[in-house]
Amino acid sequence: MAETSVPTRPLQKAYDYIVVGSGSGGSPVVRRLIDNTDATVLLIEAGEPGIDVPEIDDPREWVPLGRGRWDWGYDYAPSPLVNGRTIGIPRGKVLGGSSATNALMWYRGNPLDYDAWADAGCERWSFRDVLPYFKRAEDWEGGETTWRGTGGPLKITTSKMLHPVARAMLEGAPDVGIPVIADPNAATNEGACPSNFNLFEGKRWSSAKGYLHPIMDNERLTILTGSQAIGLVIENGRCTGVRHLVDGKPVTTLATTQVVLAAGAIDTPRLLMLSGIGDPAELARLGIPLIHALPGVGRNLQDHPLVQAVVCRSKKPLGPKTDNGGGTMLNWKSRPDLKQPDVHSFPVQGNSAEPRLRELYDMSGEVFSMGAGLMHSKSVGYLRMLTADPFGPLEIQPNYLAEQSDLNALVSAVGTVMDLAETRAFADLFDGFVAPDRRLTKAETVEFVRNGCSTFFHPCGTAKMGRDEMSVVDARLSVHGLDGLTISDASVIPIIPTCNTHAPVTMIGERAADFLMGAA
Template structure:
């Protein structure tokens, strides 16, 4: 494998065609496509380059990145629904965003997920509309077919030597009636099988590596790392630039064609509100002058609730961690009549528990775990600023377990995981319960879920797209009421899909670039700053 590239150091100019704020899944994709089209692009990233960092590159060490210098360190606010606990919500603060710090899973969910987007007002976002963009992202090890892409920026592989506990999960699920699935990124994601990862040659394949590294040397790309954005430049009804800290100095850079926000479901609404775009009542209470009223900013927060996790004693040592510490997955229906799978489980090659659950149970010795969660969660939350300063705290509340149906589905999910250890597949591994310490009745299971409820890190929906008054962006990802401002990250998702959000956010970035470039395909890009035509 060639050595990683050096990030070129370029002097900042006063203006560019486009400024992209945030270099994660969506931001990296839109940046690359704009650069490929010949636009002059400034990419602003709050965190460092993160190139050549062992904890980032080694798939087995990704959990070390949580609460590290590459993590924003956000928390979900306490709620009585989760026993008053504070739940950490890791978000990458590094080139590549969360794609450089996550568990590297690549899933797009079920085709019906995107038909649901169109049904609630995201016109042109059905699965038939988005499938070409998913395929365009991919360099799938199995090669191109009707569902998968090859030759795209992001390498996707499966673990060539899975750990036996993850394999037992697949076989045990089959014994319980869950079908095998050869490709959960195909026509249906229900079933048990090997997981798809953004890993190549045993190393993480982040969005930075796939989309950005190959174009570092292009003269029409400038990357400013360690440069947190603090405010948008607004002139009347147009976004004209971005204010950000660069080498400790406040800088304002202009964008001739437009600004693209890709800071994620927490960072994007935060920057909008700090810039005076949001609910006037909320902004006014903080002394922030309203530049543009958009009451939907920060609403509709969604995430998948995770029971972290159900821990079991192992009959023998687990051995070295393989891959990302997982390796397989299972999606299933908690009720036979459901239209699509709503629950998800994954293996952990070691113990896994919230701090509270770990303190209440003995997890010493040889222990493995299975995380269980809900992929069709109904609960909705919010994000609010608690101050007008750029570094002011926020109230980030997902309202986990607010809907009784979510709790009922999680009870079924925990029961399914408990039943797995009674299958022949786990006969050589299961030596007893660890956390919880025994099988639980329904009341006890609810109590355990509340104490063990955590997050899949799938925050989305806080700047949702649509055509109604609470929509923040329209179906072409343009901010409603402000020219020259687009959003290209998971915040625009109207309904959370049944998958990890990295792949959908990447697809959104790809589409954002197409929307931006479409009117200029036969025109000059950056009329005010450039003369060459797009291809």
């Protein structure tokens, strides 16, 4: 692809559509509106362009992106359930959003995830309904199948040469009762398989690269980076514009047709509350005048807990990192009576332990890690603004491990991952456990889980879709009781799916575009 830059166009007073946020949910909306209508579109992005930046493009170097120039710097609030630790929650602040800073995983979970959305009152969001939108987004290296799409904006590939730790996990899985499957994005996700990556010719393929770069020269599209949205304009029950910063100064830009919020599960509810849309009691506490009562704004926060990590001593040097530093994924059931896999593991070509575990165990020397995560989590938290300042602090609480079933599943997953390390496939690599440094009792494993609990970076649900009183958007992603306002990001997810959230949010963006154009 030729070198790309963001064209500079003068900011107009009004556009047909304004999209706030350029990540997995916003980029598809922009692309489809430009491709399929004659509308003018303004895309407002708080971050920088991030184009041709080596650390963003290099799939091996994504971890440091989570606490630097390209990150919002958010944290989950401490909780006794994770032994009072603060857990960082990286969110991309750059064109492409978190798709430009994440682990490059393309994974849609289990078909039952989306059937559960339909059962929860989200009409026409069953897996059968959403599959065409997943396929539309994909340019899958394996070509068109019943389950996969080709020719879409997002390149999706698998490892060209699995790292030794990734290969050992794949080959050892059958010895712990986990079958090997070809593709986690096909009929079933239960098993061990090579990961699907948004990676092409050795470089990250973000939503910005796939959806936005090809249309940047279109005169009907204005992309404004470095511009943070600070409020919505609501007039007579309709959203008519966005207040945002340009060169640090507030301006108001109008939308004649629709405003689309795609700022993510943290900043979309914040923007709603700043605009007087939310729980009347919360707004009163903050001193924000009530414009439109929606008590579910900021509620229903969900994320996947991840125990970082089971760390092992290596018998030999691991060599250079490959792919995203992982390469394979395992999905299995923590209990045989479950309808679908609930736990998940992946390799790390080095040390991925949480700081507390690094304090407790000697991790010197050559080590590798295996994450033990819960994808079918049940614990639910919340997001609160602590001041009415658009740049003020937030209390973001996922309530990790609040549900006993979540804790039990993670205890089981840690045991399975330790069993995996002792299979024949690891014979040439595994030289003993580092963290934990021995087999643990159940009570000790619970403490290990609390000390090692981290995040998959999958916050969602804070402006959920549905029909009940806590829902914020309807099944067409329109905000209940307001005209002219659509939400297209992870905040609308009613029940967290059992996967990385980039793929489902991309699907949501594809559907939002169809709803806006009257095509669905």
